Amino acid sequence: MSGKTQRACAWRLKKSSSATLRANIDRAGAQANEATRARLERTLPAELLAYGYYRFAEHLLHLDAMQRAGIRIGANQLTAFEAAGLVALHRARKTFEGNHPACSACGQRQHNRFGRECPGCGAKFRQKRA
Numbered sequence: 140m141s142g143k144t145q146r147a148c149a150w151r152l153k154k155s156s157s158a159t160l161r162a163n164i165d166r167a168g169a170q171a172n173e174a175t176r177a178r179l180e181r182t183l184p185a186e187l188l189a190y191g192y193y194r195f196a197e198h199l200l201h202l203d204a205m206q207r208a209g210i211r212i213g214a215n216q217l218t219a220f221e222a223a224g225l226v227a228l229h230r231a232r233k234t235f236e237g238n239h240p241a242c243s244a245c246g247q248r249q250h251n252r253f254g255r256e257c258p259g260c261g262a263k264f265r266q267k268r269a
Contacts, residue, residue: 199224 171179186193202225207214217225239248246258256263 195224199228203228 240252242247242257244262245260
């Protein structure tokens, strides 16, 4: 799997959260009629990649969460594939954070870096002069 594919897979996993949507549908579907359940299932995004890609992205996100929590993972404990995936995940996260900066007042991510105020708390942003 190329770095580009890994980044796309991680992005789609975060964006769609199909597993979360599926769990919500299963919970709601227990009391829902057939028409409502069918409507809920249509809200699930189409999976563009094979199931294994999503599982690998989940694995990378788990490894990344462990590292962020301070658990040291030695180089002898990672495969080259996992290491390359973590690098791709780190790059994708940096790109996302650059395109969607956090509000200095409340910390909410912005829709883009050109906004004039935070949609969460309404804080006004200073515009850089050219």
